[in-house]
Amino acid sequence: MGKVGIVTDSGSGIILPEAKEMGIGFVSIPFMFGDGEETFFEDINLTRAEFFQRLADGQTVHTSQPSPVDVLKVWDKCLETYDELVYIPMSSGLSGSCQSAVMLSSDYDGRVQVVNNQRISVTQRRSVEDALALAAKGWSAKQIKDKLEEVKFDSSIYIMLDTLTYLKRGGRITPAAAAIGSLLRLKPVLQIQGDKLDAFSKARTLQQGKNTMITAMKSDFEKRFNNEPMHLYCVQAECPEPFAAWKQEMTSAFPGVTIEDDKLPCVICCHIGPGALAIAASKVIPETA
Amino acid sequence: MNTIDTQQFRNMFLCGADNLSSNKAWINELNVFPVPDGDTGTNMTMTVMSAVHEVANLGSTDDMHAICKAISSGSLRGARGNSGVILSQLFRGFCKIVRDRSEIDVPLCAAAMDKAVETAYKAVMKPKEGTILTVARGAAEKARELADQGVTDFDDFLPAVLSHTGEVLASTPDLLPVLKQAGVVDSGGQGLVQVLKGAYEGYQGKTADLARMLNPAAKEDETDEDAKEDELRKLKYGYCLSFFVDLEGQFNPKTEADVKKYMETIGDHLVCVRTDNTLHVQVYTNDPGLVLQKALMYGQLRGIRIANLRLGEEHEDLAEAAQPADSSAGASEGAADGTSAPSEGHKEMAIIAVAAGEGLSGIFRGLGVDHVISGGQTMNPSTEDILNAVDETDADTIFVLPNNKNIIMAANQAAALSDQKKVIVIPTKNVPQGITATINFMPDLDPDVNEKTMEEEISRVKSAEVTYAVRDTIIDDVTIHAGNMMAIGDSGILYVGEDRNATALEALKKMVDDTTELVSIYYGADTTEEDANALLGQAKAAFPNCDVELQNGGQPVYYYMLSAE
Numbered sequence: 001m002g003k004v005g006i007v008t009d010s011g012s013g014i015i016l017p018e019a020k021e022m023g024i025g026f027v028s029i030p031f032m033f034g035d036g037e038e039t040f041f042e043d044i045n046l047t048r049a050e051f052f053q054r055l056a057d058g059q060t061v062h063t064s065q066p067s068p069v070d071v072l073k074v075w076d077k078c079l080e081t082y083d084e085l086v087y088i089p090m091s092s093g094l095s096g097s098c099q100s101a102v103m104l105s106s107d108y109d110g111r112v113q114v115v116n117n118q119r120i121s122v123t124q125r126r127s128v129e130d131a132l133a134l135a136a137k138g139w140s141a142k143q144i145k146d147k148l149e150e151v152k153f154d155s156s157i158y159i160m161l162d163t164l165t166y167l168k169r170g171g172r173i174t175p176a177a178a179a180i181g182s183l184l185r186l187k188p189v190l191q192i193q194g195d196k197l198d199a200f201s202k203a204r205t206l207q208q209g210k211n212t213m214i215t216a217m218k219s220d221f222e223k224r225f226n227n228e229p230m231h232l233y234c235v236q237a238e239c240p241e242p243f244a245a246w247k248q249e250m251t252s253a254f255p256g257v258t259i260e261d262d263k264l265p266c267v268i269c270c271h272i273g274p275g276a277l278a279i280a281a282s283k284v285i286p287e288t289a
Numbered sequence: 290m291n292t293i294d295t296q297q298f299r300n301m302f303l304c305g306a307d308n309l310s311s312n313k314a315w316i317n318e319l320n321v322f323p324v325p326d327g328d329t330g331t332n333m334t335m336t337v338m339s340a341v342h343e344v345a346n347l348g349s350t351d352d353m354h355a356i357c358k359a360i361s362s363g364s365l366r367g368a369r370g371n372s373g374v375i376l377s378q379l380f381r382g383f384c385k386i387v388r389d390r391s392e393i394d395v396p397l398c399a400a401a402m403d404k405a406v407e408t409a410y411k412a413v414m415k416p417k418e419g420t421i422l423t424v425a426r427g428a429a430e431k432a433r434e435l436a437d438q439g440v441t442d443f444d445d446f447l448p449a450v451l452s453h454t455g456e457v458l459a460s461t462p463d464l465l466p467v468l469k470q471a472g473v474v475d476s477g478g479q480g481l482v483q484v485l486k487g488a489y490e491g492y493q494g495k496t497a498d499l500a501r502m503l504n505p506a507a508k509e510d511e512t513d514e515d516a517k518e519d520e521l522r523k524l525k526y527g528y529c530l531s532f533f534v535d536l537e538g539q540f541n542p543k544t545e546a547d548v549k550k551y552m553e554t555i556g557d558h559l560v561c562v563r564t565d566n567t568l569h570v571q572v573y574t575n576d577p578g579l580v581l582q583k584a585l586m587y588g589q590l591r592g593i594r595i596a597n598l599r600l601g602e603e604h605e606d607l608a609e610a611a612q613p614a615d616s617s618a619g620a621s622e623g624a625a626d627g628t629s630a631p632s633e634g635h636k637e638m639a640i641i642a643v644a645a646g647e648g649l650s651g652i653f654r655g656l657g658v659d660h661v662i663s664g665g666q667t668m669n670p671s672t673e674d675i676l677n678a679v680d681e682t683d684a685d686t687i688f689v690l691p692n693n694k695n696i697i698m699a700a701n702q703a704a705a706l707s708d709q710k711k712v713i714v715i716p717t718k719n720v721p722q723g724i725t726a727t728i729n730f731m732p733d734l735d736p737d738v739n740e741k742t743m744e745e746e747i748s749r750v751k752s753a754e755v756t757y758a759v760r761d762t763i764i765d766d767v768t769i770h771a772g773n774m775m776a777i778g779d780s781g782i783l784y785v786g787e788d789r790n791a792t793a794l795e796a797l798k799k800m801v802d803d804t805t806e807l808v809s810i811y812y813g814a815d816t817t818e819e820d821a822n823a824l825l826g827q828a829k830a831a832f833p834n835c836d837v838e839l840q841n842g843g844q845p846v847y848y849y850m851l852s853a854e
Contacts, residue, residue, distance in 0.1 A: 184652060184809075185838055186728065201731040202656075205806040205854050208729060208746060215742050219734050 004135040004144065005082030007074055009066060009097065011090025012124040013265040015043040024128065025078040025085070027066045029097070029267050033059045042266045051266050052238050052274050055166070061270035065097040068104055075104075075112055084111040084141040086131050088148070090267065091118040094197060113145035117152035118194045122233045122262045122280035126155070133288035147285065154283035156220045157192040158200060159264070160209035162239070162275030164188055189213060190272070206277075210246060213279045214253045225283055232257050235278035237264040246277050290443050292392040293492070295353045299344065301488040302360060303497030306337040308487025309480055310502070316483070319476035323758040323769060324666070324777075324846065329476035332370030332669055332695075336377055337484070338502075339367020339671070345503055357388035365702065366673040372477030374672070374698035375409050375421050379481070382408030395446050399436035402429035412698070419465025421477030427457030428485065447489050451482075458482050470763040526556055531571040532593040534584050540568070542817050548583065555579055573598065638736055639684035642723050643670055643692045643700075646814060648843035649720055656727045659684070665720075666846055669696050675703035679712055686711045686736040688743070692723035711736070715743045718779070719754065720842070721809060721852030722747040751800040753778040755793045755849040758785075776851075789816070790824045793849045794831060800853040801832050808835050811842030811850040824849070 007025030008014060019026035028041040033054055040046040055061065071087075078085045087105070092098035098116050105112040119127055127148050134144045161167060164186065187209045191200035200216065203209035221227060234250050236243040250259055264278060293301070309316075309330075316330030340363030347355055361384045364377035382405035387393050393401070406429040410416050431453035432446070440446050458478045462469040491497060545568075549561050556574030568587065574580055577595055584590055596602040642653045645665030653661050660678045664670040679687055687710055691700040697716050704712035713736060717723040726743040734742075758773045765781040776783040776796030783799050786792040797808060808828055812821035818841070825839040835853075842850055 184656070184724070184728075184840065185836070191733070200733060202728050204725065204728055204809075207749075207804075207806065208725075208854070211742070211746070212729060212731065215738060216731060216734065219738055223735075 003082045004139070004141045005078040005085040006088065006128060006131045006135060007078055007085055008088045008124065008128045009090055010042055011095070011120050011265055011267045012088070012128055013121050013263055014125055014128065017043070022128075022132065024132070025074045027071050027074050027089075029066055029090070029095075030064055031266065031270065032062045032064065048238075048263075048266065052269070055270065055273060063095075063267055063270060065095060065100060068100060071097075071101060071104060075108075079108075079111065084113065086113050086115060086135070086141045086144045086148075088115045088117070088119075088124060088127050088131060090120045090124060091192075092116050093118055093194070094120060110142065113141040115145050115148045117148045119152065119155060120192060121157065121265050121268055122235055122278075123155040123157060123192075123282045125262065126231055126282040130285050130288050134285075137287070139287075147287070151283060151285060153194055154225065155281060156217065156224065157235075157278060157280040158213040158216050159190045159192070159235075159268075159272065159276055159278040160203065160206075160213055161188050161190065161272045163273060166271060166273030189216075191216070206242060210249055210277065213277075214249070217279050217281060218253070220281065225281070229284040230257070230281045231284060232259050233262045233278075233280040233282075234259050235262045235264055235280055237269045237272065237276040237278075238274040239277065242275075242277060250279065290492075291441050292394050293398075293443060294392050295351045295356065297492065298353070298387070298393060299356050300497055301491035302344065302356075303341060303499060303502070304491030304495055305484040305486075305488035306334075306341045307497050307502055308490065309337055309483045310334045312479075312483045316476050316480050318760075319473045319479055323471075323760045323762050323771070323775075324756050328666075328669065328695075329370060329372050329480060332373040333376050333477065333480040335671065336364050336368045336370075336373035339673070340364040340377075340380065341499075341502060345499055351391070353391055354388045357384035360384055365706070366676065367671050368699050368702055369669045369671040370695045371698045372421050372480055373669075374412065374702055375425075375477065376481065376484070377672075377702070378409040378412040379405040379425055382406070395441050395443065396436045398443075398446070399429070399432040402432045405429065412702070417465070419461045419463075419468060420475050421481050423461060423464060424454060424458050424475065424478035424481050428454040428481075443492060447492055451485055451489055454482055454485055467764060470766070472762065526558075526573040527575050527597060527599050528577050529558075529571065529573050529596045529598055530556075530577045530580055530594070531569075532581070532584065533591050534568040534570065534587050535589045535591065536566045536568055537588040540587055542815065544587070546815075548587070551583055552580060634683065636684040638686045638688065638730075638732060638739070639682045640688045640690065640727060640730060641675070641678045641682060642690040642727065643675075643696055644720060644723070645845055646843035648841040649811065652724065652811075652840060652842070653727060656724065657730070658690075658727055664696070665693055665844065666695070669693065669699065672699045672702045672706065675700055676706060679703060679707050679710060682710075684710065686713065688726075688730070688736075688739070689714045690717045690723040690726055692717045692720050694718040713740050715740065715747065717747055719752050720811065720844070720850050721752040721854075722750050724809075725750045725852075725854060750852050750854045751779060752850070752852045753783050753793075753796045753800060754847045755789055755796065755851070756847050757789075774848075789848045790820060790827065793824055793851060794827050797828055797851055797853065798831065800851065801835060802853075805832070805835050805853045807854055808832055808837045809852045809854075810837070810839045811844065812839065813842055813844045813847050813849065815845075816848045821849075 005025060009027040010029045016026055028044060031040045075085060087101055089098045089101050101114045105114045117127055131144050186202045186204060188199060189201045189203060189209055189212050191198055201212050203212055232254060234247045264276060313330035313334045317328055340360045343359035343363030344356060347359055361381045364380045368374045368377040383401045386401035386404045387397060406426045409422060409425060416422050428450055431450045435446050435449055458474050461475040461478055468475055549559060552559050552572050555576050556572040558573040560571040562569045572580055639659040641660040642658045643662045643664050644650050644653055650661045660682050662670050662674055662678050675689060689700045689712055691697045700714040704714050715726050717726050725746050729742050729746040730739055753776045755774060755776045758769045758771055758775055760771050762769050767782050767785050769775060769785050774786050774789045774792035776792050784792050784795040810824060821839055825837060828837045
């Protein structure tokens with residue numbers, strides 16, 4: 001059994017320098033603003049601050065799949081070091097890139113295993129970390145892929161948006177936006193479970209939204225995850241002040257649980273705008289310990 | 290007389306109902322809050338009339354069990370408002386004891402009254418003294434005392450119970466400070482006394498005119514006083530004038546108010562109904578010419594009809610027709626008409642909300658409420674109205690949002706009566722609470738989690754309603770004059786003033802604190818958009834740290850509903 005490399009994309013919220021530090025291959029998902037032709041990559045030719053500034057200025061953002069050439073380049077480079085690799089792209093429910101990757105991998109005789117575990121953001125990052133741990137334990141690429149797909153539904157994300165504006169502006173998640181159509185100004189609470197990014201509930205105030213997310217996650221802990229050990233994350237999109245308070249509330253709502261901080265990736269933020277808070281959890285895979 | 294037989298019992302019930310109905314308008318005026326729609330008398334009457342209808346359906350019968358069942362289930366299903374619900378429980382308890390007997394003697398009557406009180410107290414979560422409950426208990430205690438003393442003749446028993454009940458009623462202001470300040474006795478208690486009084490008259494030989502009670506055309510609810518009032522009006526004003534105006538140009542709510550105001554100076558019994566671009570006017574006046582002259586300012590007139598009241602010329606009385614509360618049949622139809630169509634498809638959970646006004650109904654539907662029952666402060670839906678909505682809603686668990694503290698008990702009663710579906714009442718006391726509850730509903734989570742969440746969130750909303758006072762009174766040590774603007778908050782009067790916007794703003798100042806994120810203003814049918822926008826501007830300036838949102842609620846009676854959360 002040879003050594004296994006891990007590759008992911010920027011849907012995980014991981015940025016290039018981090019990827020280097022973690023020793024993984026990294027594919028950046030491209031953005032385009034408005035009708036512009038120019039392509040941007042997070043932390044390569046566009047900082048996160050610049051990205052949010054453009055959003056605030058009212059520019060529409062589009063994301064597209066990474067070009068197959070870029071993906072193949074990263075894979076091939078990875079395979080120079082490793083015998084085989086596990087590719088963990090963002091959810092097939094939100095992007096076609098996973099599908100394309102599966103197709104591309106067919107030329108590699110099983111050396112490239114594409115994980116279709118329908119995760120994005122924090123929980124996708126968790127999969128990357130789990131994959132690294134399993135690889136270190138000597139698991140093969142195929143074994144890792146199977147494990148990650150087996151536990152794909154053992155995760156949960158709730159995101160409270162500050163406003164419906166960006167959701168309406170983008171095109172990708174209009175069903176969620178449509179479900180929250182109302183005369184009142186609302187803060188939608190979305191959920192990511194498996195491949196769906198959907199409306200979960202709504203709130204009129206920040207406090208109501210936070211209460212909703214805590215109630216929802218507690219219910220998941222009990223009913224979906226049977227109170228087994230979980231990784232728990234406190235997540236934000238460019239809103240440090242509410243984030244600090246949110247972290248405190250989460251800490252008192254989940255006593256004794258270690259809470260890690262994370263940020264929502266630009267791939268998600270372009271649809272939901274700044275000011276979003278989120279809570280995310282992923283079940284601990286016992287074999288990684 | 291030592292016993293009361295089935296026929297007498299039936300007649301006493303009907304006479305009691307009739308007497309309550311005759312005194313309805315007067316009981317309405319005993320409302321503590323001088324809001325424009327005190328409705329205890331109406332609610333109790335509609336509750337009891339629902340039972341009268343069921344009794345009437347039985348025809349003439351000697352079957353005590355059937356009569357008791359009709360009284361029990363009729364009043365239970367027709368129950369409206371808190372006093373109506375309590376009255377229905379009193380009937381239910383009483384009937385439980387007497388239903389298997391063909392004759393009632395004094396000890397049985399005392400036992401039945403005990404049971405009535407016990408049942409009613411059980412139906413109320415936090416029984417409050419100084420209310421209809423106290424009055425009912427007073428009656429039962431006296432009955433028990435007399436029975437224990439060995440009184441066997443109803444000729445002695447009934448007047449003694451009745452007179453004691455009157456004394457207990459008179460003492461209600463000593464038990465409930467709000468009554469004392471307002472200078473009134475409890476309206477629900479008064480309603481009960483009227484029922485007992487009527488029943489006693491029935492015992493003494495008065496026969497209930499069931500045909501008249503059931504026939505709205507015969508003006509079932511018109512009292513002698515009303516009739517007298519009608520006579521006076523006929524003398525005061527000679528003509529009943531009705532006509533349509535095809536409105537041209539600007540005719541906004543303010544113009545409408547001006548027209549009404551003017552016409553009220555030269556007549557009364559005014560009905561002024563606007564539908565799209567037509568105004569339908571009917572007024573009793575001595576100056577038909579002046580009325581028409583004024584109306585000409587707003588458009589072309591047509592369908593003019595003048596009836597000479599003094600000569601008894603026939604006319605259709607729109608004022609009667611315009612008040613659905615005047616006939617129980619008409620009212621429940623009205624509620625049914627205003628009820629939105631049930632949504633399609635089976636659901637695990639659904640929400641039913643009570644709301645008055647197009648705007649508010651639209652807001653609730655927009656938030657995903659499955660069924661909106663038309664009603665609110667002015668028209669409390671009955672237990673049956675709520676049950677009907679439950680029947681029409683295809684879901685396993687149904688949350689009911691009463692959105693008015695006077696509807697919560699009827700909703701609870703509906704929940705208890707629903708056997709097919711689980712009904713959970715979220716005790717929302719007003720519309721803003723209802724909106725918050727709806728927003729915090731999470732369709733993916735279990736009903737019990739939702740119930741808990743909604744109840745927690747409504748406790749975090751502060752709310753108030755702004756309306757005008759219909760009479761002078763004192764509440765919470767605040768002196769209120771007829772015509773004053775009042776802001777009524779979650780625990781009493783927040784502010785009293787002359788100007789509706791200023792009153793709303795002062796109330797908001799008392800509601801908003803450091804933790805407030807959002808202020809919502811829902812303006813009513815009698816508030817212009819212009820006024821509402823002015824209040825929005827003032828509120829934004831006063832609360833720079835909050836979001837302030839304005840919505841057209843379209844609700845009757847309340848100029849503004851306010852919330853801070």
